[in-house]
Amino acid sequence: MIGKTTIIWLVLAAVASVVLFHTSYRVQELDLRLAALNREIIREQEAIQVLKAEWSFLNDPIRIERLARDYTPLGPSGPAQIIASVEQIPFRAPEAEGPALVSAAPVPGRKPAPALPEAGESRLASAEPDIDMRSAEPNIDMRSAEPTAGTPVALPSSQVVALPPGGILLTSFGRQQ
Amino acid sequence: MTALRLHAQPSPIDAPAPGRRNPRKAAAALEQGRSRLVVTAAMFAFAFVAVGVGLVDATVLRQGAEPDIAQAQPAGLLQTGRADIVDRNGAVLATSLASASLYADPLLVIDPVEAADKLTAALPDLDYDALVRQLASDKRFVWIKRKLTPREQYAVNRLGIPGVAFQREERRIYPLGPLASHTVGFTGVDNDGLMGIEQSFDQALRGTPEPLALSIDARVQHLVRRELQAAIDEFSGIGGAGMVMDLETGELLAQVSLPDFDPNAPMNLDENTRFNRTSLGVYEMGSTFKIFNSALAFESGKIGLSSSFDATHPIRVGRHTIGDFRGKNRWLTVPEIFIYSSNIGSVRMALEVGTEAQRALMAKLGLLSRPSIEIPEVGMPMVPNPWREINTMTISFGHGLSVSPLQLVAAAGAIINGGVMRQPTLLRRDPGEPVLGERVVSPQTSAMMRRMLRLVVTEGSATAAAAPGYVVGGKTGTAEKITGRGYNRKSRISSFLGAFPIHDPKYLVLVMIDEPKGTARTHGFATGGWVAAPAGGRIIAQLGPMLGVEPVDENRPDIRQAVDLFAAPAPATGGGTTGGSTLASY
Numbered sequence: 001m002i003g004k005t006t007i008i009w010l011v012l013a014a015v016a017s018v019v020l021f022h023t024s025y026r027v028q029e030l031d032l033r034l035a036a037l038n039r040e041i042i043r044e045q046e047a048i049q050v051l052k053a054e055w056s057f058l059n060d061p062i063r064i065e066r067l068a069r070d071y072t073p074l075g076p077s078g079p080a081q082i083i084a085s086v087e088q089i090p091f092r093a094p095e096a097e098g099p100a101l102v103s104a105a106p107v108p109g110r111k112p113a114p115a116l117p118e119a120g121e122s123r124l125a126s127a128e129p130d131i132d133m134r135s136a137e138p139n140i141d142m143r144s145a146e147p148t149a150g151t152p153v154a155l156p157s158s159q160v161v162a163l164p165p166g167g168i169l170l171t172s173f174g175r176q177q
Numbered sequence: 178m179t180a181l182r183l184h185a186q187p188s189p190i191d192a193p194a195p196g197r198r199n200p201r202k203a204a205a206a207l208e209q210g211r212s213r214l215v216v217t218a219a220m221f222a223f224a225f226v227a228v229g230v231g232l233v234d235a236t237v238l239r240q241g242a243e244p245d246i247a248q249a250q251p252a253g254l255l256q257t258g259r260a261d262i263v264d265r266n267g268a269v270l271a272t273s274l275a276s277a278s279l280y281a282d283p284l285l286v287i288d289p290v291e292a293a294d295k296l297t298a299a300l301p302d303l304d305y306d307a308l309v310r311q312l313a314s315d316k317r318f319v320w321i322k323r324k325l326t327p328r329e330q331y332a333v334n335r336l337g338i339p340g341v342a343f344q345r346e347e348r349r350i351y352p353l354g355p356l357a358s359h360t361v362g363f364t365g366v367d368n369d370g371l372m373g374i375e376q377s378f379d380q381a382l383r384g385t386p387e388p389l390a391l392s393i394d395a396r397v398q399h400l401v402r403r404e405l406q407a408a409i410d411e412f413s414g415i416g417g418a419g420m421v422m423d424l425e426t427g428e429l430l431a432q433v434s435l436p437d438f439d440p441n442a443p444m445n446l447d448e449n450t451r452f453n454r455t456s457l458g459v460y461e462m463g464s465t466f467k468i469f470n471s472a473l474a475f476e477s478g479k480i481g482l483s484s485s486f487d488a489t490h491p492i493r494v495g496r497h498t499i500g501d502f503r504g505k506n507r508w509l510t511v512p513e514i515f516i517y518s519s520n521i522g523s524v525r526m527a528l529e530v531g532t533e534a535q536r537a538l539m540a541k542l543g544l545l546s547r548p549s550i551e552i553p554e555v556g557m558p559m560v561p562n563p564w565r566e567i568n569t570m571t572i573s574f575g576h577g578l579s580v581s582p583l584q585l586v587a588a589a590g591a592i593i594n595g596g597v598m599r600q601p602t603l604l605r606r607d608p609g610e611p612v613l614g615e616r617v618v619s620p621q622t623s624a625m626m627r628r629m630l631r632l633v634v635t636e637g638s639a640t641a642a643a644a645p646g647y648v649v650g651g652k653t654g655t656a657e658k659i660t661g662r663g664y665n666r667k668s669r670i671s672s673f674l675g676a677f678p679i680h681d682p683k684y685l686v687l688v689m690i691d692e693p694k695g696t697a698r699t700h701g702f703a704t705g706g707w708v709a710a711p712a713g714g715r716i717i718a719q720l721g722p723m724l725g726v727e728p729v730d731e732n733r734p735d736i737r738q739a740v741d742l743f744a745a746p747a748p749a750t751g752g753g754t755t756g757g758s759t760l761a762s763y
Contacts, residue, residue: 079721
């Protein structure tokens with residue numbers, strides 16, 4: 001009887017100490033891992049900081065404007081191309097046939113080409129940017145009227161002409177001469 | 178353990194020696210011993226249960242509430258020595274990047290000459306002789322080069338020179354270069370702010386990792402800078418200033434002073450480049466001051482839209498003559514005085530209202546005291562003291578009182594936005610934050626001024642500033658600069674101040690060119706209407722779409738109702754001869 005109790009307690013003590021040591025080693029291990037992770041976080045944060053600086057550098061309006069002038073036929077958008085609120089969009093004439101107000105998105109990655117006005121094309125705007133600035137057909141500015149504070153992209157001197165569901169920002173800048 | 182032993186040890190009460198004691202007594206003692214044992218055991222059991230409960234509580238239950246001994250690195254923002262400066266949309270204007278600085282412990286350098294040979298080969302911009310001297314000295318620490326690029330660091334690391342090591346330092350980077358150089362400023366080699374926001378927010382930037390958001394919009398800043406530079410180039414100006422202010426909040430969306438510089442390498446800046454023309458420079462503004470003079474006239478109650486003044490002859494005051502540029506030489510109504518920019522008429526209006534009222538309005542508009550803005554480069558206006566009648570006369574058309582473009586923008590904003598003076602700011606305001614303001618003129622005066630400003634764009638000197646779709650109202654100004662003891666007809670300040678859409682003003686634009694020279698295209702003119710107004714118009718035409726301002730048909734009846742004066746004077750005639758005045762403002 002006495003022996004049994006003693007044995008039970010001894011076993012319990014042994015189990016407790018095994019659990020204690022196990023836990024203690026685990027804590028040490030986790031401490032090391034935590035320190036490593038913290039170092040990694042700082043490294044990543046520094047990398048993010050560098051990338052943010054580079055992102056800003058690459059978004060330099062002067063640079064983007066030069067690129068846009070050299071590689072795209074886009075120019076600064078004028079008042080005729082802006083629709084600041086949904087109310088300004090007129091309703092489609094009831095007899096008009098054709099796709100919805102904004103037609104299908106362009107193929108992502110495709111270089112924007114001058115949209116050819118086609119019969120039966122949307123009466124208001126096609127999602128393909130209308131590059132001919134003299135065209136009377138307005139482009140829809142899909143941005144909200146208020147630039148949101150959290151926008152990560154500096155859209156330098158540019159207008160988002162169309163934002164297709166694919167998420168391509170087609171921007172326009174530079175001086176159209 | 179004590180309890181275990183108590184249980185395990187054979188108690189003397191358990192085995193009494195038979196016959197030696199009274200059995201009844203022994204039974205009582207046994208009973209007593211048992212009950213004592215029970216009490217003791219109960220106490221120990223209680224103690225153990227308490228310890229057990231405490232253990233469970235400490236290890237299992239309190240986990241969440243207990244302070245973590247292990248500290249996790251806060252996710253998100255890197256704790257740098259200096260916080261970022263961003264524009265209103267989050268584009269980084271200034272950031273801190275970790276970089277390596279090269280130093281040496283000369284006592285550990287074995288061969289200074291060889292080390293200097295290798296180092297100058299890797300870093301060609303080092304001075305060889307100075308480096309040898311440094312490495313041969315008996316100090317324990319010398320900087321060789323601060324803030325190396327990663328490429329340089331790699332090159333030096335490859336050399337493997339003993340006694341040479343790197344120290345981690347932060348380097349301030351301005352990714353957008355000169356875009357907002359005068360506003361953001363720059364830092365010195367020890368990352369202390371030496372100009373602009375970097376200087377005025379030096380302590381705040383060191384304290385928090387949270388980026389400081391400016392009211393500047395990089396896109397707008399670029400647009401203004403580009404158009405201003407184009408105007409300066411075209412008219413061979415020596416500099417210029419451009420600003421865009423949000424009339425509802427007083428936020429400056431752009432603050433451009435040209436020429437500017439690259440804050441990444443702010444070495445050897447000359448005074449002209451470093452000079453912030455928007456807030457530090459004070460200038461006699463010329464005709465844009467007629468905005469304040471007309472507002473003063475309306476506020477006095479003595480003068481209305483249909484009042485007219487004699488502008489037939491130049492006014493002689495002492496040895497000065499005040500005349501008109503392209504003078505009409507007849508009686509002019511108040512709107513005519515404004516759109517033809519008649520100095521004579523303005524003087525007569527100011528004299529009718531009086532010196533005291535003029536001075537009081539100028540003070541309320543903040544034109545007589547140092548303006549408050551979040552950068553240290555702020556100029557003190559040059560206010561005449563004493564304020565004589567001659568000063569009243571010249572100030573009516575913008576001479577004799579020098580103010581900074583910042584003051585001009587803030588004061589004109591107050592006249593245009595409905596009559597409430599709002600402090601211009603370079604920090605982004607939260608959209609919900611109420612904007613405090615002090616009423617300086619009545620809403621009626623403000624409404625009349627907006628109509629008059631519109632008239633200048635449709636029929637007056639600022640027709641070049643018209644931007645179809647955005648109903649622009651504005652005023653041009655040309656002032657001669659004082660060189661030496663007198664006004665110099667050849668060195669001018671030409672400016673345009675415009676607001677749009679004028680029926681519901683949202684943004685105010687100022688374009689100012691320093692010392693423009695006339696070209697063949699402008700028939701030799703270098704006035705505000707020829708030089709600054711076209712740039713202002715180009716800025717507004719691009720600014721509207723950029724900021725999502727709704728374009729309207731300018732001939733819509735309700736718009737015409739809101740911006741037309743009831744009696745529009747005859748359209749201005751082109752051409753004309755230069756007025757023969759010594760104090761001209763047009």
